[in-house]
Amino acid sequence: MTGPLLWPDYATPADLAAIEAVPLEARGLPESTYALLARAATRWPDRTALNVLPDATRWNEPQRRTFAELLADVHRVANLLHGLGVRRGDAVALMSPNCAELITATLAAQLAGIAAPLGGGLSRQHLAELLRRSGARVLVTAGPELAPATWNTAQALAGDGLLDVILVLRPTGADGEPEPLPAIDGVRVGYLGELAAAQDAAAFDGELPRSVDLAAMFHTGGTTGAPKLAAHTHANEVADAWMLAASNLFDQETVVFAALPLFHVNALVVTLLAPLFKGQTVVWAGPLGYRDPALFGTFWKVTEHYRIAAMSAVPTVYATLAQVPVDADISSLRFPMVGASPLPAAVRDSFQAHTGVALTEGYGLTEATCASARTFPDAPRPGSVGQRLPYQRVRVVAVDGTWDEQPVGETGILAISGPTVFPGYVIDRDENGPVLDGLGKLVDGWLDTGDLGRVDEDGFVHLAGRAKDLIIRGGHNIDPATIEDTLLTHPQVTAASAVGRPDVHAGEVPVAYVTLTPGATVAEEELGAWARERVPDRAAAPRTVTVLDELPLTAVGKLYKLGLRADAVRRELHEALDGIDGVQDIEATIEGSSIVATVNTSPSAEDAVKATLGRYAIDWRLVVTS
Numbered sequence: 001m002t003g004p005l006l007w008p009d010y011a012t013p014a015d016l017a018a019i020e021a022v023p024l025e026a027r028g029l030p031e032s033t034y035a036l037l038a039r040a041a042t043r044w045p046d047r048t049a050l051n052v053l054p055d056a057t058r059w060n061e062p063q064r065r066t067f068a069e070l071l072a073d074v075h076r077v078a079n080l081l082h083g084l085g086v087r088r089g090d091a092v093a094l095m096s097p098n099c100a101e102l103i104t105a106t107l108a109a110q111l112a113g114i115a116a117p118l119g120g121g122l123s124r125q126h127l128a129e130l131l132r133r134s135g136a137r138v139l140v141t142a143g144p145e146l147a148p149a150t151w152n153t154a155q156a157l158a159g160d161g162l163l164d165v166i167l168v169l170r171p172t173g174a175d176g177e178p179e180p181l182p183a184i185d186g187v188r189v190g191y192l193g194e195l196a197a198a199q200d201a202a203a204f205d206g207e208l209p210r211s212v213d214l215a216a217m218f219h220t221g222g223t224t225g226a227p228k229l230a231a232h233t234h235a236n237e238v239a240d241a242w243m244l245a246a247s248n249l250f251d252q253e254t255v256v257f258a259a260l261p262l263f264h265v266n267a268l269v270v271t272l273l274a275p276l277f278k279g280q281t282v283v284w285a286g287p288l289g290y291r292d293p294a295l296f297g298t299f300w301k302v303t304e305h306y307r308i309a310a311m312s313a314v315p316t317v318y319a320t321l322a323q324v325p326v327d328a329d330i331s332s333l334r335f336p337m338v339g340a341s342p343l344p345a346a347v348r349d350s351f352q353a354h355t356g357v358a359l360t361e362g363y364g365l366t367e368a369t370c371a372s373a374r375t376f377p378d379a380p381r382p383g384s385v386g387q388r389l390p391y392q393r394v395r396v397v398a399v400d401g402t403w404d405e406q407p408v409g410e411t412g413i414l415a416i417s418g419p420t421v422f423p424g425y426v427i428d429r430d431e432n433g434p435v436l437d438g439l440g441k442l443v444d445g446w447l448d449t450g451d452l453g454r455v456d457e458d459g460f461v462h463l464a465g466r467a468k469d470l471i472i473r474g475g476h477n478i479d480p481a482t483i484e485d486t487l488l489t490h491p492q493v494t495a496a497s498a499v500g501r502p503d504v505h506a507g508e509v510p511v512a513y514v515t516l517t518p519g520a521t522v523a524e525e526e527l528g529a530w531a532r533e534r535v536p537d538r539a540a541a542p543r544t545v546t547v548l549d550e551l552p553l554t555a556v557g558k559l560y561k562l563g564l565r566a567d568a569v570r571r572e573l574h575e576a577l578d579g580i581d582g583v584q585d586i587e588a589t590i591e592g593s594s595i596v597a598t599v600n601t602s603p604s605a606e607d608a609v610k611a612t613l614g615r616y617a618i619d620w621r622l623v624v625t626s
Contacts, residue, residue, distance in 0.1 A: 010390070011248040013379055013458055019390045020247075024419060029242055032073075032209040032234035034111040036241070036276045041071035044279040050467055051306065052100040054173040054293035055286035059302045063100045063173050067279065068096045070104065072201035076191065077108035079199040082206040084138060084165055084188075088213060089433025091116040091134040095127070096142035098262055099171040103272065106262055111204055114434070115216040116229070117263035120150040122219075123536030127153065131162050133229050134217050134428040140192060144166035144179060146287060154290070160189045165356045167192040171287070177249060190227075211235035214434060216612035217426050218265055218364040220477055229426040230366045231436055232265075239419040240369040241273035243389040249335045249360075250310070251375075252278050257302070257311040259285035259295070264475070266340060269370035270312045281309065290317045296324050304328035310335035314475035315343045316505055318359060322350040331355050334375070339364065340384075342477030346614035361385050365463055366477075368392070369420040369445055384460040392418040393559060394455050395446075411454045411594075412466050414444045422447070453592070464594050471500040471510050471540075478540045480561075481493030483512055486534045487545070490527065492520040495551050498542060499561050512542040513564050514548055566595045569618060573597055576616075580608045584625065596620060599601040602626065 005027055014362050030036040040049070045068035052063045065073065086092055092109035095118040096102045100394045113196035116134040117129055120142070131139075141154040146169055154166055165188045170178055183191050209215065215237050217229040243252075258271035277281050283306045285295060290313060295302075299321060302308065304452030308330050318338055333355070339362035352358050363385035366369040372394065373386035381387075396412040398404040406412040424436030441448050444557045452464040471478040480498035487496035495515045500508035514527060528544040535541050552563035569588040577583045586596045597620040606624050613620045 008245045021422045029238050031211050031236055033215055036238055039072055040276045040279055041067040046279045047279050050282055052172045052284040053286050056292045056298055059298050073104045074107045075201050075204055076199040077104055078111040078194040078204050081112035081194045087114040088207055091136040093118055093139045095120050096169050097147050099169055099287055100171045114214045119263045121538050124156055126536045128162055130219055133426055137164040139163050140167045142169055146171045152194055158184045158222035163187055165460050181480050184337055209234050218366050231421050231426050232422055233367055235370045236420050237273055240269050241270045244274040244371055245277035254280050254309040255307050256280055256282045257308045258282050259289035265366050265370040266312055290426055296320055300326050300328040300330055303330045303333055307332040312337040314340045315347050316474045318351045319347045322354045335360055337362055365449055367422045368416050371614045372416055381460050384462050389460045396455055408457050409454055414449045414451045414453045417446045473509055473539050474506040476539045482536055483510055483542055486531050487512055487514055490530055492517050492522045495566055497551050499564045499568055502572045502618050506615055509543045510540055511546055511568050512545045562590050566590055569597050576612050580605050
């Protein structure tokens, strides 16, 4: 289906009502992510689907695949998985930096079974738990040429008896004979490309997925200390991808740049699935993505060469690009999207001043598939992360757990319902496949986002902090319990609490507060080193560990993290403003459920203080006194 039913006019916030006047069911969306790919291959067989860069230095030597070639590749890998026994309710784990074969394998896993992407930076213990939870016995992973550390982890997991099959990926554009793979007792090991080459490329041999079937399981941070696996149906992913693709900003000529890791929902939905709807070319960065310093030195040349029009990244990427001299024609760039963590005003303003292009901000979470709101470049709404996407409902409920809906403009907990809300977390497996549970996040079809905010009369979402404890470091979700549990293993630590501290580069970084046993001799620096050596996720390593006589508690005896967040804000601003003469006092106070920093300064320091505070995604006010 095409035409106005599939593609309504969606250029301004005022178009939302007309779009929703037509039921989503009438729009004829593809049944599954596979059907979406097959549709693209039928409509645009010879159009370039992917240009995958080997690395940032070889940006003009891509591996190119047309839509027809991509579909054929997916058929081969899916048939390989089917031949290995993967069926509709079986998960296939994928653990690798981005490369051409990983893109194919991710789509193939959703065709043959369920994709379960894993971040290779997680600890072996966390990865083992995620494998057990998902039930995956087949692992697609980076080989020794692509990511030696990930390959070593994969071998260790196999040695622990967690895997039956390891399918190994090579770097994009690799040629020549790969190095021999070691034998692992009881585990079939082989290069994915070699094993898939002999499979049928014309069609998939197994049962095709339906809209209600699970497509993926994404690990996400929680507040229990244990890893969580959020399940997505094919209908979830197709609907969210369509909501983004429906924008008039996207057309067939919109070339998309992708550099976020494929274990993140943003990379899958925004830069892999959404472009399939209109047959857009996607340029994929090398394995390090935005973590490759060399990419920034060539980024504007890449933009000019491929005529990049859209991209998706976290605020830290745009903060860096705002400092890179524009040495190429970047007139094609019109839709740079930003999300995953709060966007500081200074980053937004500096990027636009540097490039002449406005950032398009978005809001979403894994439990709602990916995106739930976005801004409009031509209709700015200051302070908002965007209008809700079509067919998603957003409301604000009371913070006291009653789920009483709040009036328009009032602040409370954001709740989302609609076709992108996930069916639950994977908590177990039985004879019918994965067992799902909302774990208290789902109430009558509504998802408790854990985010504080308000929604205005036009459906624009304004965030006001978080009710949940999650720490978001440069778009990476960190469960504070993983830090706290690690610190509590120290023999001199009696209590621990981790929170996010504002950071101009990463949005926020984890910091920890502890209490110690009487007579303890351990220093704060030693505790920091202890934690950094032992946390299961490298990104969760606390920047500082502060010793307190006691941790703040609520009236019912629970840890009062808002008090610690306020302290973290105050400490950060004291360091950031330390070199500015005229700063007289810095406070961070709790106002409702938000933290507001107040800086008293002399007139002579006003401009410098404003410039510094503008680099943070925090609420602040300035008091100027003579």
